[in-house]
Amino acid sequence: MPILVVGSVALDTIETPACCRKDVLGGSATYFSLAASFFHPVRIVAVVGEDMPGQKIACLRRENIDLQGLEVKPGKTFRWRGRYEPDFNIRQTLSLELNVFKNFSPRLFYPYTESPYVFLANIDPDLQRAVLRQVKAQRLAGSDTIDHWIRNRADALLDLLKEIDVFFLNDTEARLISQYASLHLAAKWLERKGPKTVVIKKGEHGVLMLSRGKFFSCPGYPLEKIVDPTGAGDAFAGGFMGYLVSCGGLDDMDIRQAIVYGSVLGSFSVESFGPARLVTLNLRQIKERVRAFKKLTHFELP
Amino acid sequence: MPILVVGSVALDTIETPACCRKDVLGGSATYFSLAASFFHPVRIVAVVGEDMPGQKIACLRRENIDLQGLEVKPGKTFRWRGRYEPDFNIRQTLSLELNVFKNFSPRLFYPYTESPYVFLANIDPDLQRAVLRQVKAQRLAGSDTIDHWIRNRADALLDLLKEIDVFFLNDTEARLISQYASLHLAAKWLERKGPKTVVIKKGEHGVLMLSRGKFFSCPGYPLEKIVDPTGAGDAFAGGFMGYLVSCGGLDDMDIRQAIVYGSVLGSFSVESFGPARLVTLNLRQIKERVRAFKKLTHFELP
Numbered sequence: 001m002p003i004l005v006v007g008s009v010a011l012d013t014i015e016t017p018a019c020c021r022k023d024v025l026g027g028s029a030t031y032f033s034l035a036a037s038f039f040h041p042v043r044i045v046a047v048v049g050e051d052m053p054g055q056k057i058a059c060l061r062r063e064n065i066d067l068q069g070l071e072v073k074p075g076k077t078f079r080w081r082g083r084y085e086p087d088f089n090i091r092q093t094l095s096l097e098l099n100v101f102k103n104f105s106p107r108l109f110y111p112y113t114e115s116p117y118v119f120l121a122n123i124d125p126d127l128q129r130a131v132l133r134q135v136k137a138q139r140l141a142g143s144d145t146i147d148h149w150i151r152n153r154a155d156a157l158l159d160l161l162k163e164i165d166v167f168f169l170n171d172t173e174a175r176l177i178s179q180y181a182s183l184h185l186a187a188k189w190l191e192r193k194g195p196k197t198v199v200i201k202k203g204e205h206g207v208l209m210l211s212r213g214k215f216f217s218c219p220g221y222p223l224e225k226i227v228d229p230t231g232a233g234d235a236f237a238g239g240f241m242g243y244l245v246s247c248g249g250l251d252d253m254d255i256r257q258a259i260v261y262g263s264v265l266g267s268f269s270v271e272s273f274g275p276a277r278l279v280t281l282n283l284r285q286i287k288e289r290v291r292a293f294k295k296l297t298h299f300e301l302p
Numbered sequence: 303m304p305i306l307v308v309g310s311v312a313l314d315t316i317e318t319p320a321c322c323r324k325d326v327l328g329g330s331a332t333y334f335s336l337a338a339s340f341f342h343p344v345r346i347v348a349v350v351g352e353d354m355p356g357q358k359i360a361c362l363r364r365e366n367i368d369l370q371g372l373e374v375k376p377g378k379t380f381r382w383r384g385r386y387e388p389d390f391n392i393r394q395t396l397s398l399e400l401n402v403f404k405n406f407s408p409r410l411f412y413p414y415t416e417s418p419y420v421f422l423a424n425i426d427p428d429l430q431r432a433v434l435r436q437v438k439a440q441r442l443a444g445s446d447t448i449d450h451w452i453r454n455r456a457d458a459l460l461d462l463l464k465e466i467d468v469f470f471l472n473d474t475e476a477r478l479i480s481q482y483a484s485l486h487l488a489a490k491w492l493e494r495k496g497p498k499t500v501v502i503k504k505g506e507h508g509v510l511m512l513s514r515g516k517f518f519s520c521p522g523y524p525l526e527k528i529v530d531p532t533g534a535g536d537a538f539a540g541g542f543m544g545y546l547v548s549c550g551g552l553d554d555m556d557i558r559q560a561i562v563y564g565s566v567l568g569s570f571s572v573e574s575f576g577p578a579r580l581v582t583l584n585l586r587q588i589k590e591r592v593r594a595f596k597k598l599t600h601f602e603l604p
Contacts, residue, residue, distance in 0.1 A: 087483060181389060184524035205507040206521055217598050219508055219519040222486035247604060256601040294603050296519050299558040301596050302549060 001114065002041035002066060003241055005032045006106050006131050007121025007234070008078050009046040009057065009070065014228055014273060015083040015094070021228075024274035025056045026080065028121030028144070031231035034278040035238025035265040036119075037064035038286060039246040042238075043112055045069035045131075049077040049100045059279045069112055073100040088226050089203065108134040117245050119237060120164075122146045125156040132163055140250070142166040142241055144233065150177045158193055167195035168237050171208075174200045183208050187215070197255060199240070201233050201266075207259055216256050221267035221293055228273045232266040235278060239265030264289045303416065304343035304368060305543055307334045308408050308433050309423025309536070310380050311348040311359065311372060316530055316575060317385040317396070326532075326576035327358045328382065330423030330446070333533035336580040337540025337567040338421075339366035340588060341548040344540075345414055347371035347433075351379040351402045361581045371414055375402040390528050391505065410436040419547050421539060422466075424448045427458040434465055442552070444468040444543050446535065452479045460495055469497035470539050473504045485510050489517070499557060501542070503535050503568075509561055518558050523569035523595055530575045534568040537580060541567030566591045 005028075012026035029046045036042045043066040048057070050072060060067060078101035081094040105127060116139040120128040128143055135141075143164050149157050150173055157177070161167060167190060171183055178186035183200055187210035190198040197211040204226075206219040240262030247254050264286055271277045307330075314328030331348045338344045345368040350359070352374060362369060380403035383396040407429060418441040422430040430445055437443075445466050451459050452475055459479070463469060469492060473485055480488035485502055489512035492500040499513040506528075508521040542564030549556050566588055573579045 182524070182526050182528075184526050202507070205504070208521070208524060215524060215598050216601070217521040217524060218601070219510070219521050222484070222510060222517060222519060224484050224486050226484070253602060257604050260601055291603065294601070296517050297599060297601075299518070299520075299562055299596070300555060301593065302559050 001116050002043045003036055003117040003119060003245055004043045004045065004108075004112055004115035004135070005029050005036070005119045005121065005238075006045045006128075007032060007119075007123065008101055009044070009048050009052070010078040010080055010101075011052070011056070012230060012274065013079070013081040014230055015081075016088075016228055017084065017086045018227070021273045023056075025059065026230060026274060027078065028231070028234040030060065031234035031269060031275055031278065032119060032121060032238035032241075033060060033065050034275050035235040035269070036242030037062060038239075038265075038281070038283055039242035039261075040064070041066065042242070043069055043115065045106045045108065045112065047071045047073055047100050047104050049073060049075045052077045059275065069106075069108075075100045082230070084229065088229050091229070106131055116140065117241065118142070119241050120144070121234060121237075122149070125149055125153050125160045129156070129160050129163065132160075140165050140241075140245065142168060142237060144168040144237055145173065147173050147176055161190070162194040164195045166197040166199060166240075168199045168201065168233070168240075170201045170203070170233065184215070199259070201236060203229070203232070207236075207263060209255070209259055211252065211255050214252055216259060218259060218263060218297060221263055221289065221296070223267060223270065226270045229270045231275060232269045235269035235275075236262040236266035239263075260290055260293055261286070264293060303418050304345045305338055305419040305421060305547055306345045306347065306410075306414055306417035306437065307331050307338070307421045307423065307540075308347045308430075309334060309421075309425065310403055311346070311350050311354070311362075312380040312382055312403075313354070313358070314532060314576065315381070315383040316532055317383075318390075318530055319386065319388045320529070323575045325358075327361065328532060328576060329380065330533070330536040332362065333536035333571060333577055333580065334421055334423060334540035334543075335362060335367050336577050337537040337571070338544030339364060340541075340567075340583070340585055341544035341563075342366070342419075343368065344544070345371055345417065347408045347410065347414065349373045349375055349402050349406050351375060351377045354379045361577065371410075377402040384532070386531065390531050393531070408433055418442065419543065420444070421543050422446070423536060423539075424451065427451055427455050427462045431458070431462050431465065434462075442467050442543075442547065444470060444539060446470040446539055447475065449475050449478055463492070464496040466497045468499040468501060468542075470501045470503065470535070470542075472535065473502055476502045486517070501561070503538060505531070505534070509538075509565060511557070511561055513554065513557050516554055518561060520561060520565060520599060523565055523591065523598070525569060525572065528572045531572045533577060534571045537571035537577075538564040538568035541565075562592055562595055563588070566595060
């Protein structure tokens, strides 16, 4: 059974120190789906406006991606424009037009309602819960968030966490929601709120995970060049969920491997503007980088 | 044969968000020696003023530390006063008094001149070279630096690198000296300048190492509380050099293990003001945390 992802499909305008690209295909559901589809079938629930050019979303038309839930509505597509500072660690949102995404309130239809695996990208936590309630046989639910929902909808987000298996967020968000400076303490605090697995993404510095009381930490894959970090977190979540569902298990080692696959997908994602690198990528290249990641981080006890 | 360390023994005044401590024993040679002494004998070459209270340096009087090279000179001890911002990632130097350290120009005597293992803490690169020239049977030389020498003595530092086996520096310094934003590229650039092993310290984010063409990366050990990061880099170098010399080998896995031991010593160091935690620490606790570090970072390929 496919993974259901609910999120955005957007048009991004991205400014980096090196250049500016207009109307690049973006959105959390786009990055998540492309990354997850290397491992497992995905179903997208999202909305675009009538202005979305067919050729822009052509890259989502692949065997493992089901686009029946991608609605086209009268009006304009969700647009984001952002700028990255030279070290890529600071991102400034220059403009945000929700457009047709403003009234996004997903209604699942059969067989989407039977999806056992669900990923809720960063939308309003009440909407995320509304989606979960429509899914009948949920076996693994992941969700992401952004600082906006932590600042403005913390109670709804904490309610959602009670129903979530894997909660993804970045280091700044983990500190913000828990009020702990230590990510170690922040992860423990979040685990007490419900999720079996807490995944704190630290960008180029890797990931800290707490799962059923056990910590796992891995560095970022060192890259010679970062072109565009947009969507890396969603590509990470896609690689993680796709791998985890495909491997069939949920034990500690399966989840650690999923973190590594997620990290590798995230590392490919930043190598080009928008999702371009995810589009040209293949499974052989992914496995090669996973092996390189193992070599990079491996040590034996003396 | 012991490890020779040339650096500072100082009195630090440290302001953290939680409190301020005056005249704490500090200096690169102090942290390095305490950390390295768990694994291998150390010889300190440094200078203090007549104002250094005997009981402050009592913690350095331990079996594995030889203090014959610690000179007491007329005048005042090197003093540093610094302040850490709430997240500990930004450190501000409030005052710096070189005092007797101003004219520090180490003259090695026998048997110090026979030391096969040398660590040159962050002093003027010309002084670092002058020390190296006095050592007859050098088999492993490590050196550290700070941004000041990169900005003001880059040529001398590059000359030194030709004679160094292991070069330690932090991420900001690696970017500054190489002019590469990517630490991956910075490490490659530094390796071309001479050192067989380049160790880029990233504070709480761990370490990126390049050694004979092979990268190794490990995250920081996640801590619930950081009390004082002063000296963590020198404690890291001490753990690294001490372990590496004691294990007797220099192959890829020995060096990876040395990075892990260094990381563990650095993680203990930040748990108290000054070197206090290194003083109470024992080898059993170090080995326990090394095992925890392995559990934290271990994964197998699917």
